[in-house]
Structure formats: C-alpha cells, structure tokens
Amino acid sequence: MSKPSLPLKLPRRMVWGQRKDIGAPSYASLTSLFRDAPPQPQYLESDLGTTALYELPPPSGRSERHVLIIHGLNTPALGLWPLAKELQALDPDAHVALFDLWGHGLSSTPLVAHTPQIFHFQIFQVLGFLRWTRAHVVGYSFGASTAVGFALHNPWIALSVALLAPAGLCHKGLWGERVQDLLDNSEGREGQAIDAVLDWLEGGPLVIPADWRERVNAGEVVAELLREWELREHPGYPHSVLSMFREGGVSGCEDDFRRFARSPIRKIGVVAELDVICSKAQLIDLGFDDVEVVKEANHGFVRGATTGEVARIVYRVWTQ
Template structure:
C-alpha cells in the first residue's frame, strides 16, 4: 500500500512529552520572607498551583461590595505585581464597583520560575488561570510595559476574553538595533555567559545600577510602594528572578513586535493606549503609525507613570471604561 501522506510530513516527528524533573520550577521566596522585609501593610496573596509552578494572586474586592467591573492588571518586567497597587487603588477610588486582580508574573514576587522559555503563551496561561480562579469569563485587561505587550498578543488570540484592553507605556516596540552591541550579542547567544547576559539586561532595565531610596523602610511601613526596594528583595531572595527577567526580555516580545501591535490595532475591541511624555520605550507617534486611534499622553511623566502619575492614569482609564 502506497504512502499517501504529504511528502513534507513523511519524516515529521512531534516532540516527546516533556518529562518534568521532580522539582520542575525554581521556588519563589516564602510569604514570610516578604513580610520579614516589608511587613504586613500590603494585601496578602493567594497561591494557584499548576504544572508550570506557583502563581501569587492578589484580589482587591470592590469597595462597594458589588462586583460589577472585573479587571485583571498585568504588571511589567522587573517589578512585581504590588508595583501596580497605587494604580489599582486609584481606579477603585473612581470606580467603587471595580473588582481588581493583580498577580505576579513568572519569576517575580512570590511566583515561581518555570523551567521553560518565558514566551508569551506561559503568561497567557497565568491570565486564564486567574480568570478561572475568579470565575470570570471575561474581564477588562490592563497591561503595563511588558504586561502591555503580553496583553496585545493575548487579545489577538483570545479576543472573546477581553471586555477591553488598556496598554500603559507598552513595551514591544523597542528596536533591537538600538541596544548596545554587547547586549545584542548576549541576547543572540548567552551560552556560558548567562550571568553577563542577566547583568546587561538588568542594567538596561534600570538605566544603570539599582539605587534604593534611603527612606524605603519608613515608606513601605505606611503602605507605599517603593519599586526599587521590591526589586532589591527579588534579586536577593528569588533565585529564579534574574533568569526569568532574562528569558522574558529575550523571548517575551519586549522588542520588535510592530506586526502584533498593528494587528491588535485592527481588532473590533475597545482599546486604549496611555503613554508618558518623557518615555523612550513607547511614543504616541509610534502607536498612531501602527493604526492606533485612541492614544492619551500623560505630560511630564516617565516610564514609571503607573506610580508617579497613578491618579492621572486612573482618570484616563476610568473615562475610557465609562464612555
């Protein structure tokens, strides 16, 4: 009997099922480790388990007690989910019915680091897991920086799950050619140079050495978010964090994603982009050129607008929800 399969498939073989090691993820620090450094001024997480690892989820119930607006916020690269707390609080001050969930992306905060490339689909999995945990079919998706890039592709592939998508200072439009030659080479091949690649990416993200404000303890005791202190704790206590950051930067659509943004701009979906006037990561003109028609600028703000200009960003987002 002759083989009638297409010739291109005759020698094709699907990969074998991955055999997970007994310890298939790098564990995150314990909650006790976090509170020993930062106290109990921040919301307590709940933990979701999966084959990829553990996801830490922070649920912020609606102040009114009526869960009428479901919101999932996806944080950026480097700072954990609690870095989005100032924006979440401002949104709930404007919308008493907003039920907001934030969660630590893989390798950040109290979420573990899976032993797999940190491509967008493993973060889509986290979004779906959070939606399932909350028993929500759809939600308003708000993504910041790296989280915005994740939200773009998530919406393209799962438009049915998004009531709206808001992109805040989105990453994804950086050009690799704009990186230093050393960083470009390390992104292409870091074999045997993992530590050097991690240092280069962290330095790029910080804009230089990490500097933690001297008054951070006083500020976090009162419930203020000090992003630099969170990042220092991650570097010191989360063994998987630096590896996740490198993999996310390299594999997670942080640069060269113009085509995805162009496709996203054409989706029949309520969309909003908010950019900072002083931000070099993304500009209004870039988004307009890609087909976006609803882009707001926060004047005198930089890439940290979700904390430095959280009240203004919240007003813009809330206005978009209610128009």
Template sequence: MTKHLGLSPRIIRKALIMSQDPVLPRPGASYKPQPPVAGPTEAAFVETFGALLPAAQFLQTPRGKAAYYELTPSSSKDDTTEIDKVLFIHGVQTPALGMLPLARDLEKTFPAAHMVLIDLWGHGLSDTPVVPHEASLFHQLIDDLLDHLGWPSAHLVGFSFGGATTVSYVASRPSRVKSFTLVAPAGLLQLSMFTPDEQSCLQGDDEDAAKKCVLNILEGGDLVVPADWKQRVAKGEVVAEAVREWQMREHPGHTASVVAIFRDGGVMGSHAHFDEAAKTGIPSLAVLGELDSLCSKDQLNEHGFENVFVVPKAVHSVVRDQAEDVANLIGDFWKKLEKQ
C-alpha cells in the same frame, strides 16, 4: 533607551554570581522536566514591606505556583455596571505591588469592580518555571487565573512588559477581553536597536554572556534604595527600588526570569501582535509618559491605536509616579464604556 528600567552595577554583579540562578531553556530547545524554582514566602515579603497588598492567594498550575491579590468590591453592582472584572498585569522587575497605587485609585471611582493583581512568573511570590519564557507561558497563566476566578472575560490593564503581554493575549484570545489598557507598553523594541555585540549575546547560546548583556541593557545607572524607604513603606507608599532589590536577593529564580522575559517574552519584535490587537475592535486605551523612549504615540498610531494619551513630563514609571493621572484617563475611558 531602556535606562528607565535600571538596575545598579552592584545588584548586577551580585546577580551574575548567584550560584542558585537556574538556566532556563530557550524556545525550541529540548529540555527535561524540572520542578519550578520556588518563590519567596509571603511572610518574608510582609516582614520587609508590611501588608501593603491584600493577603496573597495562590494559584496552583502545572507550571508552578503563582500569587495573586484581590481588591473585592466595596459596593454591589447593578445591571449598568460594565466595569466589573479587572486584571492588572505588571512589567518586568517590579511585581504586582507596583500596580497597586493605580488599582487603589481606580477602586475609589469603581467600587463595584472586582480587581485582581497577579505576580507574573519569577516575580514577587510566584515561582519561576524551568521552561521557555515565551509569551504563551504568560498567556496560559492569565487563562488559568481567569478560569480559577470564574471570569469568562475581563478588562485588562497592562504596564510595560505587561502591556506587551496584554497585546499578544488580545490578539490570540479576543473573546476573553472586554477592553484593554496599555500603560507605557513594551513590545515595539527591535533587535536592530542594540549594538552588534548585544545582538550576538541576546541571540547566542552563552547564558552567562546573555545574563550580563540583558542586565546591563536594563541597568541605566545606580539603583539607589532611598534611605527613608522603611518610613515611606510604613505610610503605605510603594518604594519600587526597595522591592526590586529584595527580589534580586530573595527570589532565586527572579534574575533568570527577567533575562528570559527580555530575550523571549515579547519585549522585542511584537509589532504584528499590536496590529492584530488593534484590528480586533476591542475598546482600548494607551497611556504613555512624554519622556519615555520605550514607546511613542506615533508608533501606536501606526499600529492602529487611536485612543492614545501622553502624560506630560512623565517617564516610564508613569504607572506609579503619576498613578492619579493614569487612573483619571482610565476612568474616563471606562465611564464611556459604561454609557455604551
């Protein structure tokens, strides 16, 4: 079901024994305030992957430090420019860099747009706050970033967990969203889809068991970092496998954030939020991979989403693998908005 989100057994074993992994509190639990787990440095990331992204900027919040990246407009906008401010929200595991191919493709068609990509908590260069990783934690991060940028509202593009977060954000803060696009969104999984043992681990208090369970659910086979990944990165390509392995190794809070997001962040059981987001009437688009079992066109139709497109033969990583196709669909959607 979720093998497309895979991690290798070797990486999982390493994650399970990392002594620096924090234990993050669950929703409703009492806990003492602690400083966040610091993310890696930009220098460490650039040393490994080069300067694929624009220079990181950092947002200081009460919960910790979050990294974001700006693609500034290359042409001036006029009064007819509807697509002016765009925020990209990535999924679990692969950080903002995974959304860069899509953003670059859209940048070509919408040069007057100001586009921003953010590293969510526990991903990329952003800290891991030692607090429950509920949807509201990520809503507040989006609020803080929009306020920092001086954006009263924006067009949102969310992938996977970022899609689930986008949906719940729209449902709770419709005034801050001009339009939203969901690419292979999470959120419609149900706890009942998992085995009884998995359900017990996901809901129980044994943190080590929960970590093992979540990482095994997300495993789905070996994570093989391509032998030529350095050459591909040098050409400007995003090699997601290498990025995921780097985070597991270099970000001491990453694994804890991944586990907490899967359990508490809205990856499962967000059906009501989909209903509420659809009912807002805010213009929306959904783009799915034909071979992705995480979300189907029928499911989205049932929740009130009508503007749904399926990319043939695409899997969950459609946002990167078929970035041009996804960008064309989003571009058509945005152009219609500009004509209204």
C-alpha cells in the same frame, strides 16, 4: 493527508527531570519589608509552577466590573498596587485582580522558555479560578505586550484593553551592542547576560533610595526596593527576566500590535512623554487612534504623582 516536505521534529519536553520550577520566596519575606504589602495571596498550582494571585474585592460590595491587571518586567504585582487602589477609588464596583508573572514576586520560575504562551496560560488560570468569563484588561510595559497577544487571540474575553507604556515595540538598538551580543550568544555567559539585562532595565547599577524606610512607612511602593528584594530572595527571578527579555515579547511585536489595533475591542494606549520604550507616534503609526500622553512623566508613571492621572484615563475607557 500529505506529509511535510521537510523533516519535522517537535521539540522535546523542556522540564528538567522531576523538578518543574524554581520556588518563590515566602509571603513573610515580603511583609517583613513592606508594611502595606498586598493581602495574603491565593496560590494556583499547575504543571508549570505556582502563580500568586491577589484580589481587591469591590469597596461597594457589588462586583459589577471585573478588572485584570498585568504588571511589567522587573517589578511584581505589588508595583501596580497604587494604580489598583486609584481605579477602585474611581469605581467602587470594580473587582480587581493582580497576579505575579512567572519568576516575579511570589510566583515561581518554570523551567521552560518564557514565551508569551506561558503567560497566556497564567491569565487563563487566573480567570478560571475567579470564574470570570470576561474582564477589562490593564497591561503595563511587558504586561501590555502580553495583553495584546492574549486579547488578539481571545477577543471574546477582553471587554477593553488599556496599554500602559507598552513594551513589545522596543527598538533593539536601545539595548546597546553588548546586550544584543549577550542575548544572541549567551552560551557559557548566562551570568553576564543576566547582569547586562538587569543593568539596562535599571539604567545602571541598582541603587536603593536612602529614604526608602520613610517612603515605605508612608505606604509608598519603592520600585528599587522591590527589585532588590527579588534579586536577594527569589532564586529564579534573574533567570525569568533574561528569558522574558529574550523570548517573551519585549520587542518585535509590531505585527501583533497592528492586528490588534484593527480589532473591534475597546482599547487605549497611554504613554509617558519622557519614555523611550514606547511613544505616541509608534502606536499611531500601527493604527491606534486613541493614545493619551502623560506629560513630564517617565516609564514608571504608574507609580507616584502621576498614578491618579493614569487611572482616570483607564476609567474613561470603561465608561465611554
């Protein structure tokens, strides 16, 4: 066997000391804020940390369709709860599973770089726990970028993939020079980098709607309130967001998307007309031939008045 022509040194284990992760907040802290929070999650332990998994058994009692939903950067699984319920209203045989990505909701923050591989590990663990060998995958924003990488390398698992407002193709120019500089040169400025990324994701300082109590009591998921809860209650959350933004696949994934577009897996892209993160033209240019546009909607179209429309598009892919 020939030796490498250049010296090769594999990186050392990145877990610090005996501590493997930063713990997540308690379920009680979530239910104290959201009356209609998800049911008590199941906690999956691993060498990386703890993953919170939520199941929605099929309303019909017949588990005929397995559906895995992967949420986006900055909002936990609860943010896609309305979409999950809309999907089950269309398909009562759908058994839906959601989980909190590392550093979000009730999942802990592993003390490792948040590269796509650690999220693929989460998916494998969730599927293994559920004993699902195949599933329909629905990914939103960062979750869509994660779904592309996972399905590309594990095509035998994905029955179909729905990409909702996918990240992964975001132009770095949208971030602004300050954010780019802090991401590239954050030594000694980690706190500033975190603040800059969170501000960019929020479009400015986080503002909680004045009517949040009424909206929560009506069963609505208030995304701004969820993010404020994570910032206040989850000590690892801001660090996970920064690492995901820097190394998790928010941008620069064109080659993966292009290869995935050529794969035989059933797939659809769903984008919001007013979204700057991803457009129909971007997906078409990369080879996707089935892309739907939700009119007069922004990046948060998986919640609110457009949730039902998004669900109907995803359901069509399952049944075509």
